[in-house]
Amino acid sequence: MAAPVYRASLPDANELARERRRARLRRFGGRSVLYSAASFFTLFAALPFAWMLLTVFKQNADLYDPNHNPFLYNSPPTLDNVRLLFEQTQYATFIRNTVFVSVFVVVITLVATVPAAYSLTRLAGRWGESLGIAIFLVYLIPPTLLFIPLSRVVAELGVRNSWWAMVVVYPSFTIPFCTWLLMGFFKSIPWDIEEQAMIDGYSRLGAIWRTVLPVSIPGLLTVVVFSLALTLHEFVYALAFVTSSAEKTISIGVTTELIRGDVYFWQSLMAAAAIVAIPVAILYNLFLDRFIAGFTLGAVKG
Amino acid sequence: MAAIEARGITKRFDGGGGAAVDGIDLASTDGEFLVLLGPSGCGKTTLLRMIGGLEPPTAGDILIGGRVVTDLPPRARHIAMVFQSYALYPHMTVFNNIAFPLQAAKLPKETQKQKVGWASGILGIDHLLDRKPRQLSGGQRQRVALARALVREPNVFLLDEPLSNLDAQRRASARDELQQFQRRVGTTTLYVTHDQVEAMGMGDRIAVMDQGRIRQVGTPLEIYDDPADTFVATFLGSPPMNLIPDGASGLLFGFRPEHFVPASDATGDDAVRFPFHVHRTEYLGAERLLYGAVGETRTIARFPANADLPIHVGATSEFAVRRRDLKRFDRETGLRRDQIRGIG
Ligand SMILES: Nc1ncnc2c1ncn2[C@@H]1O[C@H](COP(=O)(O)OP(=O)(O)O)[C@@H](O)[C@H]1O
Ligand SMILES: [Mg+2]
Numbered sequence: 001m002a003a004p005v006y007r008a009s010l011p012d013a014n015e016l017a018r019e020r021r022r023a024r025l026r027r028f029g030g031r032s033v034l035y036s037a038a039s040f041f042t043l044f045a046a047l048p049f050a051w052m053l054l055t056v057f058k059q060n061a062d063l064y065d066p067n068h069n070p071f072l073y074n075s076p077p078t079l080d081n082v083r084l085l086f087e088q089t090q091y092a093t094f095i096r097n098t099v100f101v102s103v104f105v106v107v108i109t110l111v112a113t114v115p116a117a118y119s120l121t122r123l124a125g126r127w128g129e130s131l132g133i134a135i136f137l138v139y140l141i142p143p144t145l146l147f148i149p150l151s152r153v154v155a156e157l158g159v160r161n162s163w164w165a166m167v168v169v170y171p172s173f174t175i176p177f178c179t180w181l182l183m184g185f186f187k188s189i190p191w192d193i194e195e196q197a198m199i200d201g202y203s204r205l206g207a208i209w210r211t212v213l214p215v216s217i218p219g220l221l222t223v224v225v226f227s228l229a230l231t232l233h234e235f236v237y238a239l240a241f242v243t244s245s246a247e248k249t250i251s252i253g254v255t256t257e258l259i260r261g262d263v264y265f266w267q268s269l270m271a272a273a274a275i276v277a278i279p280v281a282i283l284y285n286l287f288l289d290r291f292i293a294g295f296t297l298g299a300v301k302g
Numbered sequence: 303m304a305a306i307e308a309r310g311i312t313k314r315f316d317g318g319g320g321a322a323v324d325g326i327d328l329a330s331t332d333g334e335f336l337v338l339l340g341p342s343g344c345g346k347t348t349l350l351r352m353i354g355g356l357e358p359p360t361a362g363d364i365l366i367g368g369r370v371v372t373d374l375p376p377r378a379r380h381i382a383m384v385f386q387s388y389a390l391y392p393h394m395t396v397f398n399n400i401a402f403p404l405q406a407a408k409l410p411k412e413t414q415k416q417k418v419g420w421a422s423g424i425l426g427i428d429h430l431l432d433r434k435p436r437q438l439s440g441g442q443r444q445r446v447a448l449a450r451a452l453v454r455e456p457n458v459f460l461l462d463e464p465l466s467n468l469d470a471q472r473r474a475s476a477r478d479e480l481q482q483f484q485r486r487v488g489t490t491t492l493y494v495t496h497d498q499v500e501a502m503g504m505g506d507r508i509a510v511m512d513q514g515r516i517r518q519v520g521t522p523l524e525i526y527d528d529p530a531d532t533f534v535a536t537f538l539g540s541p542p543m544n545l546i547p548d549g550a551s552g553l554l555f556g557f558r559p560e561h562f563v564p565a566s567d568a569t570g571d572d573a574v575r576f577p578f579h580v581h582r583t584e585y586l587g588a589e590r591l592l593y594g595a596v597g598e599t600r601t602i603a604r605f606p607a608n609a610d611l612p613i614h615v616g617a618t619s620e621f622a623v624r625r626r627d628l629k630r631f632d633r634e635t636g637l638r639r640d641q642i643r644g645i646g
Contacts, residue, residue: 125316192389195356198376199383200450201406210402214393 049277056081056271063266081267085258090245091272094253097163098276101249102231104167109174109227110220116175117182118208122191128183136180139173143236146172154241163249165241170234174227181226185219186212221287232280250276305490306330306353306458311362313348313514322348324514325362330492330507335484338494339501340511341537346494349511350460353492354383367457377406382451383460386467388443390435396422396446397431403454421453424483441472448480452487459484459491465500477503498538502526510534529629532556532636541591541602545631546576553639554631559591559604561627564612565620573622578603580615596621 051070055063057077068074085091116135120128150169151160159165189212197207213220238252245257254272258265307329313322323345330336338346351357353364355376363372371379382403391399397418404414422428425445435443444464451459464480465473481504484491495501501508502522509519510533518530529535529543535556536542544562546555555574565575578601580594585607592603592613603621605611613619630639 190387190389192385192387193391195376196383196385196389197391197402197406198356199354199381200403200454201377203375203377206406211391 049274052270052274052277056267056274058267060267081265082271084265085254085268085271089253089257089268090248091250091253093246094248094250094272095276097247097253098232098249098251101163101166101170102228105170105174105231106224106227108167108171109178110223112171112175113178113182113223114213114220116179117186118212120179121183121186132180132183135176137176139176139180143173143234147237147240150237151240161242161244161247163242163247166231166234166238166249169237169241170227170231173234174230177230178223178227181222182216182219185216185222189215225284225287228280232276305332305334305367306336306492307365307368308349308353309363309365311349311352311364312360313345313352313357314360321360321514323352323359326511326514326516328509328516328519330490333488333490334506335481335491335493335504337501337505337508338492338511339498339505339508339537340496342496344511345514346496346511347462350383350462350492350494353458354381354460355379380454380456381458381460382454382456384444384447384451384462384464386463388447388464388467390443390446390450392435394434395431396427396433396435396438399435399446400431400449400453402450407454417453418449421449424452424486425449440468441476444468444476448483456489459489459493461491461493463495464493465495465497480504498540502538510537512537528638529556530638532631535629535631541604543629544596544599544601546596546599546601547633551630552633554633554636555623556629556631557623557627559602561623562601562603562621563605563623565622567622572625574625574628575620575622576601577618578621579618580613583613583615 054071054073057079058073059075059078059080062068062073062075065074117132120132120135122128124131150172154160154165154168157168159168193211193215194204194207197211198204202210233251235251235255238249239256242248242252245253248256250272254269258269258272308326311326312324314320315322326349338349340346348357352359353366355364355371355374355378359372363370365371366379366381391402394402400418400421401414404417409417418431419428422431425448427442427445427449430438430442430446435446438446444467447464465476468476477500493500493504505522507519507521508525510517510525512533518525518534520528525534526538529538532545532554535545539558541559543556543558546557547553548555562576562578565573576596578592578594578596580592582593584591584593588607590605590607590609590611592605592611594601594603631637632639
């Protein structure tokens, strides 16, 4: 920025007008940079979805001809690919399994992380912080290492080749991650209101229920969103522990059944992805503000 | 029967050196406004939290209404506490904040409404009941916190520096309101502060604390006129009490700046004389301060601004203190060596 110039005389009208014009230009310039950046990233994020949706309704002849523009329908759109997805694979079953696994994993994660994060922030004294980080480190061990020992666990529990295997295994990564996330939240909530609630007539549990949890709803939502996302895109464990179609979740179901040898059923794959992605995207958008609030809070304080 | 009583109460924190609260005995009388005064870090909050049941004592007992409550959780003590931060529930409206203790007691909805109306009326916040705490000013938050404390008609109020979040102007009027409020409801109050003006102005009695111990308990007058040791003598009063070592007796002579007057004004022969060398005078509107030294010791004298003083800066003149205004302290222990009133 230029150093300010101090004039002894008053600036004349022309100069003032010029100054104002320059300011407006600067504002306009700032705006246009902002909007072009936003447009670019919107396009960047939305383009794959658009392409995916377009591909769903394409005929094979249209899709595989390299001379065709991929963003236009050169042959009329068709529903055959979606029909194939539902009629020749157990897609509805995959969805059902995914929903069951997600609900169980999210509930288990919440039930385990809320008390864990609470005790680590409030009750464990100076060990809490280090323990929290140690727990988080567990999350960083890749599933490609863990699936071998975990397969023993799954076998012992008698849930091999069943979606229950995923309900058992997925919390092993959602809990560490979400515990660490929630610790950041609980740390940002003042002790005072909890102690005040205890003075006002509640037990510690009652005080937590009525003050800490309502105030940490953004944090709890963040936990739900993250455990949901981690569950939806998990692949290695699902592939390793489940082989029968009736027990598969979407992430492995469609990839194992719509890629037959070297034949990719691209349009049906895209349909399978779009059908789950769109409701999830809408759900996330509904909670976007709280979600961001939660995530940044956790990130800064964690 | 004392509303609040501490018996040999002690608190040591893990890994934290000495005791934060070191064997305190303290009893309030029924309905009194008892102020706990001491410098920052002397253990006031810790003592208050032990009385409230938020911190388990290392040793000793807490009695409320004559009953030992040391092992009872906070909710069973039937007390109200106002935190320094006010600790309003951010997700609730003012109404629900105030009604919260009543909900905890499972009172019928109608009764809750009526009591919230009563408490918010006393504190003049009826019009704020639908707001959330973040929409309130500091002073309004303080009233909401007080209303919430009042609404359950507790045995005891515990207040931890409730005025420290207000700006200086609001603080003076809030002091007045708070005291009137306590007089009207007549509930025994333990009020923690590090501000001697608050303590002197509001307390029926003051307990002066330092390093986890009670140094003296007494009315503001007793504490000011008859400090039990040099800590109390210098902690209260602004400027503080002068302390001059006396060669003959090996004691410290203490006297208030306003009792240090030119020898010619000290009538009778019961005055003790000191040669006072004046370095500087300070004119503070209503009063005038003379800064100087008696021997090697810094000493201050205070006069009304309109006093006619034949004093020159840089000169030494004969000053005196009436014998009954002179306090004697042990030079080693700092304890008073002459007769005093009001030791708790
Ligand atoms: N939770 C705690 N853990 C360790 N030390 C503490 C804790 N709370 C207070 N202390 C220590 O106890 C002493 C008294 O603190 P406090 O009661 O807060 O003083 P005050 O309220 O008079 O300013 C201080 O030295 C403080 O550092
Ligand atoms: Mg304190």
